[in-house]
Amino acid sequence: MSLEVFDNYECDGQIEISDLKGEEMEKLIYIPAEQIHEHPDNPRKNLGDLEELSESIKKKGIMQNLTVMIGHWDEKGKWQQDGYTLLIGHRRFAAGKMAAVSEFPCRVIEKIDYKDQIGIMMEENMQRNDLTIWEEANGFQMMLDLGDTEEQIAEKTGFSKSTIKHRLNIAKLDQDVLKEKEQNDGYQLTLKGLYELEKITDIDKRNEILRQSGSSVDLVARARSAVVSERREKVKQKIISALEVSGAKKMSDKDEMSVWDSGKWKKIQEYKTDNDPGEIDVPESDEQLYWRSIWSGIEVYKKKKPVKKKETKAERLEKERKAKQKQIKEVMKKMDARRKEFIRDIISGKIDPVKNERRLKDSIWMILVAVGCSVYRYRMSEVLLEKDWYECSAEERGEALKKVDELSIIHQMLTTMHYAIKADCNEVCDYMCRYKKGNGQIRLEAYRILELYGWYFEPGEKEILDGTSELYEGEADE
Numbered sequence: 001m002s003l004e005v006f007d008n009y010e011c012d013g014q015i016e017i018s019d020l021k022g023e024e025m026e027k028l029i030y031i032p033a034e035q036i037h038e039h040p041d042n043p044r045k046n047l048g049d050l051e052e053l054s055e056s057i058k059k060k061g062i063m064q065n066l067t068v069m070i071g072h073w074d075e076k077g078k079w080q081q082d083g084y085t086l087l088i089g090h091r092r093f094a095a096g097k098m099a100a101v102s103e104f105p106c107r108v109i110e111k112i113d114y115k116d117q118i119g120i121m122m123e124e125n126m127q128r129n130d131l132t133i134w135e136e137a138n139g140f141q142m143m144l145d146l147g148d149t150e151e152q153i154a155e156k157t158g159f160s161k162s163t164i165k166h167r168l169n170i171a172k173l174d175q176d177v178l179k180e181k182e183q184n185d186g187y188q189l190t191l192k193g194l195y196e197l198e199k200i201t202d203i204d205k206r207n208e209i210l211r212q213s214g215s216s217v218d219l220v221a222r223a224r225s226a227v228v229s230e231r232r233e234k235v236k237q238k239i240i241s242a243l244e245v246s247g248a249k250k251m252s253d254k255d256e257m258s259v260w261d262s263g264k265w266k267k268i269q270e271y272k273t274d275n276d277p278g279e280i281d282v283p284e285s286d287e288q289l290y291w292r293s294i295w296s297g298i299e300v301y302k303k304k305k306p307v308k309k310k311e312t313k314a315e316r317l318e319k320e321r322k323a324k325q326k327q328i329k330e331v332m333k334k335m336d337a338r339r340k341e342f343i344r345d346i347i348s349g350k351i352d353p354v355k356n357e358r359r360l361k362d363s364i365w366m367i368l369v370a371v372g373c374s375v376y377r378y379r380m381s382e383v384l385l386e387k388d389w390y391e392c393s394a395e396e397r398g399e400a401l402k403k404v405d406e407l408s409i410i411h412q413m414l415t416t417m418h419y420a421i422k423a424d425c426n427e428v429c430d431y432m433c434r435y436k437k438g439n440g441q442i443r444l445e446a447y448r449i450l451e452l453y454g455w456y457f458e459p460g461e462k463e464i465l466d467g468t469s470e471l472y473e474g475e476a477d478e
Contacts, residue, residue, distance in 0.1 A: 028065055030103045033096070035083045037072035042090055042121050043139035053095035062096055064089070065105040067120070069112050084108070087117060088124050118142055119156050133170065133191065134182050140164060141171035166191070169198045174207045181210065188216045196223040200230060221456040228458055232273040239271045239298045240291065242280035248289040248300065256292050259301065260320045263311055265290075269300035295460040296327075321433040324471040328429055331464050336422050338458075339450070343383050343418055346453055347411050354452045357410055363449055364413040370442050373420035380404045380415040421446050428464065434476035435467035 066089035071081050084106065086093055096104060112120075122139045143153050150168070154161050170178070173194075182189045193216045200206050200223060209226055213219035244250075251259070259265050269283045273296065283289070287302045311319075345351045354360050368375070378389055381400035385392060392400070404412065426439045444465045447455060463469040 028105055028107055031068065031084055031106045032103045033093075033101060036066070036068060036086055036093060036104060036106070037083055038086050038090060038093070039117065039121060040073055040077070041118060041142070042086075043118070043135050043142070044090065044121075047091050047094050050091065050095040050098055053091060054098040057092075057096050057099040057101060062092060062101060062105055064092065065107050066093055067109065068106045069109045069117070085117075087112075087120050115143075115147060119148075123156055132182055133167075133189065133194065134175065134179050137167045137170035137173075137178075138175065140167045144168065166195060166198065170194055172203055172206075173197075173210060177207065177211050181213075186215070187213075189219075190216045192216070193219040193223070196220045196227075199223065199227045202230070205230075217452070217454050221451065221454050224454075225456040225458065228456075232459065235273040235276050236293065236298060238276070239273070239280055240293075242282055243289070243291050243298070243300065246282040246289075248282070248291050251290040251292040251301065255290070259292065260323075261316060263316065264304055265301045266304045267299055267301050270297060271300075272297045296331075321431075321473065324433050324473070325429060328433075328464055328469070328471055331461060332428065335461055336418075339418055339455075340383055342450060342453070342455055343414050346414065347383070347407065351453050353410075360449065360452070361410060361413060363445070364410075364417050367417055367442060367446050367449075368413070368420055370445075371420040371426060373416060375416055377401050377404050379419040380407070380412055383415040383418055417446055417449070429472060430476045432476070433471070433473045435469075435472040435474070436476050436478065437467060438478050440465045440467055 067087045068084040069087060070084060071079060072083040072085045074080050087109065089104075093104065118139070122143060140153055140157075143156075144150070148156070150161055150164050153159070154164050157164075159167075178189075181187045193213075197206050197210060197219065200209070205226060209222045210219065213222050240250075255262075255265070268285070268289075271277065271280075283300060285302055290301045290303075292299050292301070342351070346353075378397070378401065381397070381404050382389060384400050384403050385396070389397065389400075404415070407415070421443045426436075426442075428436055428440045428443065430436055444462075447457070447465070460469070464471070467475060
């Protein structure tokens with residue numbers, strides 16, 4: 001079929017095709033719409049709203065040529081020598097068909113391999129910022145699969161190498177789940193959330209968190225919590241390795257169950273997994289050492305030597321209760337410190353505010369009423385001070401109160417709530433180490449408010465608040 005050729009057509013804002021490798025250029029020609037086929041592997045899957053572009057084409061016509069190659073893939077995916085495949089201008093082509101355009105001005109490329117086809121389409125969409133996160137990630141992965149290095153992808157697309165690495169990490173995720181989250185307007189998927197997810201080493205764990213998250217804020221919180229857990233586990237394995245190299249053995253399941261009440265074991269070392277301790281200092285002993293894993297780290301024991309005086313059951317139970325109460329107290333104190341820094345970040349603007357402030361105020365007020373908290377300015381100032389109020393000078397106190405007066409109402413309420421749920425106020429366990437449900441549930445409600453800002457629990461914390469911790473000896477009567 002003969003096609004009309006036009007020599008003086010102006011190409012405006014188009015990618016320079018002449019730099020492509022291995023192609024032969026033809027003159028610009030008009031091609032009937034029915035002979036043009038969209039590329040099946042165009043990185044851009046969603047062309048967006050075409051109404052405005054279609055109306056413009058009705059009035060002004062096609063102002064910029066398409067770029068096509070000879071031949072096309074049929075519906076069964078088989079290559080056919082006739083027709084043309086679209087490389088650049090998918091939106092123009094779709095909008096033109098909506099506007100009943102019967103033929104399109106095209107620049108025809110011959111002898112272009114599949115790798116360069118993908119490169120052309122990626123480059124055009126990148127220059128126009130047309131791709132979604134999901135489309136970018138898949139496009140980069142496709143280029144990598146076709147043999148491009150990360151450096152070559154960066155050179156072709158204009159993206160930095162670090163951005164390329166981030167997108168390729170995104171491409172490792174379950175693409176169906178990622179696409180679902182991206183298309184969910186209520187979820188509001190962000191790169192920040194995906195970058196936090198990237199910090200998790202285990203790909204399966206990343207996908208699990210992405211699948212379970214209900215929003216971008218929830219994704220960030222879950223990812224950060226998982227990173228902490230992953231880091232703790234790494235430190236834990238390092239400690240275990242050092243202990244076993246020195247000859248320590250893992251305590252049997254049977255011994256672990258009786259470690260508190262058998263009277264046979266003496267704890268000689270406890271390693272926390274909050275931070276990497278560096279070189280592991282293994283205790284020296286002529287006796288066999290045993291280790292066991294707990295939520296906060298690793299404990300090392302040796303068997304007690306028999307003694308004449310036998311501890312009574314009541315004494316033993318009391319000692320166990322005190323040890324458990326101490327652990328609960330330590331967790332609560334640590335949460336107090338984390339919460340203080342978290343609220344400071346909210347006040348300083350490091351953490352974005354919650355949109356529905358009225359509902360937030362109502363929720364905080366209900367907690368303050370439930371706790372029976374009195375509202376004092378000096379209590380609000382505790383979040384702003386580096387030390388206890390009673391240890392501050394008069395000048396330091398005055399400066400702190402001045403800052404309190406400058407806080408917004410919502411920030412004043414958050415600082416008051418912080419004081420109201422401190423570890424030494426309305427404790428979550430009684431003298432028998434039984435869970436006090438009322439106090440625990442109030443604290444959970446307070447943390448649900450902080451979760452709106454992105455708060456996350458570290459391992460073992462939530463269990464202390466909801467009563468499911470193994471440290472409790474039942475539930476107290478209230």
